[in-house]
Amino acid sequence: MRRRSLLLAAVPAGLVTLSACGDDKSPSSKASVSASPSASAPPPPKIVDGPLPAITAGTKFGEKPTVAKGSGEPSKDLAVRTVIAGGGRAVAENDFIQANYLGQIWSTGKVFDNSFDRHRPLVMQLAQGSIIDGWRYGLTGKKTGSRVEMAVPPQWGYGTSGNARAGIKGTDTLVFVIDVIDSFNSKSSAKGKAVPQSDAALPTVGTNTDGAAPKVTVPKTDPPKQLVSNYVLEGDGAEVKADQTLLCQFQGLVWDGGKTFEQTYGSGRLSQFSVEQMQQVVKGLAQGVTGKKVGSRVLVVVPPDLAYGDNPPSGDVIKKGSTLVFTVDILAAM
Secondary structure, eight states: OOOOOTTSOEEETTTOOGGGGOOTTSOOOSSOSOOOOOSSOOOOOOEEOOOOOOEEEOOSTTSOOEEOOOOSOOOSSEEEEEEEOOOSOBOOTTOEEEEEEEEEETTTOOEEEESTTTTOOEEEEOSBTTBOHHHHHHHTTOBTTOEEEEEEOGGGTTGGGOBGGGTBOTTOOEEEEEEEEEEEOTTOOOOOEEOOOOOTTSOEEOOOOSSSOOOEEOOSSOOOSSOEEEEEEEOOSOBOOTTOEEEEEEEEEETTTOOEEEEOTTTTEEEEEEHHHHTTTOHHHHHHHTTOBTTOEEEEEEOGGGTTTTOOOTTSSOOTTOOEEEEEEEEEEO
């Protein structure tokens, strides 16, 4: 029987969604910008530059904006304007983005959701079925560091059914202000500062940052009895909290023989997983990434009692009593 993916949501790029992690305790909005996959995609929208309401306060990137109520009738097309042009990498469809946003209803000016107050930016993939099409089309090609305002008609938002929980009717055009903080794809790596690896009793891990799997050399010695969690590349982001969901590159090996049993590097995938849920799968991995800084590559060595112990996955290279070795590039957290 095929075992469940170790990191729960390590799936092909273009298919993963945050909700796939099942993280019911993560900060959530009344109206998530995620969307359900549709059977057939309509043609791309026509993108126009207005009309769009004025941003009257919080006009700097990273500040919570205040947006005027829409004036007159909104466009039937997707209206998109770059308010602040960033100088970073251009976002492509199927990339993951990290962004803060505020959303309100055109006709009333009522704010139905914003991430600025939660102090946890959204991490979401610009893929069909993962996010509303207004975002998918409106943000493609924008550079990180940009503030983008858009007016999304129902066809490119929540459709004729709207979103009753958020008070959005099927006729409502939605206004968003989005600060695109960063973007990631299957070639992304951690890019922190290299930390010396001087313990000969521990695996050594490559420090390449080209998106390829770092080489892991496991010593021909007995594994440690206790959990090990060390920086390979130390980033400068916030420390991971136990209630967060992470976007990662990773690989997992068994100590004996150093054979890889699962990885995302070079596979066209990234992994999203809830730290809380990982506690129920490989407790030591959850403990090993908690407290580490976003943007880091981390070596985690997990003894059997914090991994699968005497109940390894069926038909796998992981055996009873296996010590596991992970390298994890923590790209983003929410």
